[in-house]
Amino acid sequence: MENKQTALGHIGFSIFAWIVGLLIFFPIFWMVLTSFKTELEAVSIPPSFMSFDWTLENYAEVQARSDYFRFAMNSVILSVGSTLVGLLFAVPCAWAMAFNPTKRTKDALLWMLSTKMMPPVGVLVPIYLVFRDWGLLDTRFGLIMVLFLMNLPIMVWMLYTYFKEIPSDILEAARMDGATLPKEIIFVLLPMAVPGIASTMLLNIILAWNEAFWTLNLTTADAAPLTAFIASYSSPEGLFWAKLSAASTMAVAPILIIGWFSQKQLVRGLTFGAVK
Amino acid sequence: MGAIRLEKVKKTFGTLDVIPGVDLDINDGEFVVFVGPSGCGKSTLLRLIAGLEDVTDGKILINGTDVANEAPAKRGLSMVFQSYALYPHMTVYNNIAFGLKMAGESKAVIDEKVQNAAKILNLTDYLERRPGALSGGQRQRVAIGRAIVRNPAAFLFDEPLSNLDAALRVNMRLEITGLHQELKTTMIYVTHDQVEAMTMADKIVVLQAGRVEQVGKPMELYNNPANKFVAGFIGSPKMNFLGGDYARKYDCHEVGIRPEHVAVSTESGDLPATVKIAEHLGAETYLHVNADGFGPMTVRATGEVPLGEHDKIWLTPERDRIHRFDANGIALGKL
Ligand SMILES: Nc1ncnc2c1ncn2[C@@H]1O[C@H](COP(=O)(O)OP(=O)(O)O)[C@@H](O)[C@H]1O
Ligand SMILES: [Mg+2]
Numbered sequence: 053m054e055n056k057q058t059a060l061g062h063i064g065f066s067i068f069a070w071i072v073g074l075l076i077f078f079p080i081f082w083m084v085l086t087s088f089k090t091e092l093e094a095v096s097i098p099p100s101f102m103s104f105d106w107t108l109e110n111y112a113e114v115q116a117r118s119d120y121f122r123f124a125m126n127s128v129i130l131s132v133g134s135t136l137v138g139l140l141f142a143v144p145c146a147w148a149m150a151f152n153p154t155k156r157t158k159d160a161l162l163w164m165l166s167t168k169m170m171p172p173v174g175v176l177v178p179i180y181l182v183f184r185d186w187g188l189l190d191t192r193f194g195l196i197m198v199l200f201l202m203n204l205p206i207m208v209w210m211l212y213t214y215f216k217e218i219p220s221d222i223l224e225a226a227r228m229d230g231a232t233l234p235k236e237i238i239f240v241l242l243p244m245a246v247p248g249i250a251s252t253m254l255l256n257i258i259l260a261w262n263e264a265f266w267t268l269n270l271t272t273a274d275a276a277p278l279t280a281f282i283a284s285y286s287s288p289e290g291l292f293w294a295k296l297s298a299a300s301t302m303a304v305a306p307i308l309i310i311g312w313f314s315q316k317q318l319v320r321g322l323t324f325g326a327v328k
Numbered sequence: 329m330g331a332i333r334l335e336k337v338k339k340t341f342g343t344l345d346v347i348p349g350v351d352l353d354i355n356d357g358e359f360v361v362f363v364g365p366s367g368c369g370k371s372t373l374l375r376l377i378a379g380l381e382d383v384t385d386g387k388i389l390i391n392g393t394d395v396a397n398e399a400p401a402k403r404g405l406s407m408v409f410q411s412y413a414l415y416p417h418m419t420v421y422n423n424i425a426f427g428l429k430m431a432g433e434s435k436a437v438i439d440e441k442v443q444n445a446a447k448i449l450n451l452t453d454y455l456e457r458r459p460g461a462l463s464g465g466q467r468q469r470v471a472i473g474r475a476i477v478r479n480p481a482a483f484l485f486d487e488p489l490s491n492l493d494a495a496l497r498v499n500m501r502l503e504i505t506g507l508h509q510e511l512k513t514t515m516i517y518v519t520h521d522q523v524e525a526m527t528m529a530d531k532i533v534v535l536q537a538g539r540v541e542q543v544g545k546p547m548e549l550y551n552n553p554a555n556k557f558v559a560g561f562i563g564s565p566k567m568n569f570l571g572g573d574y575a576r577k578y579d580c581h582e583v584g585i586r587p588e589h590v591a592v593s594t595e596s597g598d599l600p601a602t603v604k605i606a607e608h609l610g611a612e613t614y615l616h617v618n619a620d621g622f623g624p625m626t627v628r629a630t631g632e633v634p635l636g637e638h639d640k641i642w643l644t645p646e647r648d649r650i651h652r653f654d655a656n657g658i659a660l661g662k663l
Pocket of ligand 1 (some may be wrong): 366368369371373
């Protein structure tokens with residue numbers, strides 16, 4: 053009796069999960085589909101589902117009109133760059149918090165995270181002015197700095213939860229073995245934390261890749277990443293759904309592929325070390 | 329060479345006074361066991377000696393030099409942790425070699441020392457494995473291997489056997505004792521298990537609430553415990569304590585009688601009692617009895633004893649084995 057009920061419960065839960073999954077996936081699916089339609093079919097009502105003339109002309113036109121690879125290269129540089137700079141600061145910070153905690157460590161962590169609760173637009177004007185005065189507007193360096201600072205709290209928090217899982221005995225053993233602090237971190241802590249560091253990097257690359265507020269507001273051309281590439285298709289001449297879809301598909305494709313191949317790492321990362 | 333001397337060593341965590349002040353002398357080559365109930369500060373004291381915790385006050389002298397403010401690596405001590413604390417991402421070989429690499433030894437020297445340690449510890453076939461692919465006993469041996477290659481002034485062990493099953497624990501106990509006989513290096517061994525303390529130690533340090541209750545050879549503690557705490561802690565099953573009239577007969581507040589120092593008779597004796605539970609182990613029998621007017625007592629009889637629940641018996645403590653205590657639990661000396 054009870055077994056039957058739990059079995060039914062499992063099926064019900066699976067159906068629910070599938071529905072939620074499909075709902076989340078549908079817009080992406082629709083975007084990809086639309087990118088293969090003509091502009092006319094893209095806005096036709098009722099929308100055609102599969103029975104339309106598949107065309108690649110949107111991709112051809114998008115490629116012809118703007119230089120996809122230049123934007124893509126900027127996206128790679130900004131997301132990877134900001135993540136690497138972030139690690140440089142987040143690793144020592146998380147080490148200190150995880151292995152030498154004080155009474156205020158928890159407060160400091162919460163405070164760091166709370167900075168993420170403020171809407172970025174609240175600091176847009178001061179940051180814009182600083183960027184203008186320091187000549188950082190539309191530079192990759194400036195954007196890397198902003199993106200790294202925006203994501204630093206999440207990096208510290210994630211690495212902290214991972215480091216917490218590492219028994220401090222092992223680091224103490226290294227200390228007894230004569231390792232200095234840098235050696236302890238490089239030869240013992242980091243190799244043990246590789247899965248955690250990988251998921252932290254992955255999540256931050258994705259966050260930085262998709263970041264559209266600062267990248268749109270602080271760039272014009274030279275440092276503009278794929279978010280700006282997409283935005284350029286919702287232009288004053290009116291919306292071109294099919295071309296916009298093609299541009300968006302091209303913009304999310306790399307990160308989608310990376311995400312697909314690193315699902316396991318990502319799930320681990322997103323659960324913040326809750327599952328071992 | 330490793331003579332260690334603690335002078336008024338104190339440790340507080342915030343407001344918690346974990347070690348109120350310990351003085352202790354450990355001679356070169358001695359096997360010293362810190363024993364006491366869980367939470368009494370054994371690990372803290374060991375970690376203070378290792379340098380993994382900073383002393384709040386006091387001196388730690390190793391071969392005459394105060395190292396209280398030195399980094400762990402500078403003290404020339406090796407430690408074996410309860411959790412083994414092996415480096416999970418390194419092979420057994422590299423686990424053992426790590427300390428030597430940190431010390432900047434040459435490849436040839438490292439290889440010779442690692443191979444030698446592996447031979448002593450029967451690890452030669454496992455050198456290329458990761459710790460995750462080893463059994464508990466093998467991991468323990470790797471941890472010991474890592475400790476011995478550095479040729480330390482003293483070994484520190486923190487409950488190294490408590491993660492092993494009972495049979496393996498007895499084996500490793502003998503191995504560590506054998507290792508001590510071979511190396512003749514000072515060893516400080518922390519345990520809550522008085523059997524380990526009794527069987528391994530040259531010198532036992534009994535701790536309670538961060539205080540040294542008594543220091544002595546195993547048989548000294550067994551025969552002449554300084555107080556009720558030591559008397560109750562050393563020996564298994566635990567010593568029986570009787571107060572009231574019986575103690576007054578011996579001119580003290582309480583008397584202590586070890587279970588093995590009571591004669592059992594079905595006909596006559598000092599104390600009438602009723603058997604509640606009889607545990608038959610073959611070589612000996614533990615009788616958990618209710619002594620009339622005194623409550624529960626434990627008696628250890630040798631061999632097979634045909635007694636069971638509800639049986640009436642008489643107990644007679646051996647007179648010259650009776651321990652006497654005053655109202656503060658301090659031993660008064662034998663009769
Ligand atoms: N880092 C620490 N911070 C605060 N209290 C601690 C710390 N380490 C140990 N203690 C406390 O000190 C006491 C002794 O601990 P410990 O030395 O580990 O005991 P044992 O090893 O004898 O079981 C315990 O009450 C423990 O809670
Ligand atoms: Mg302990």
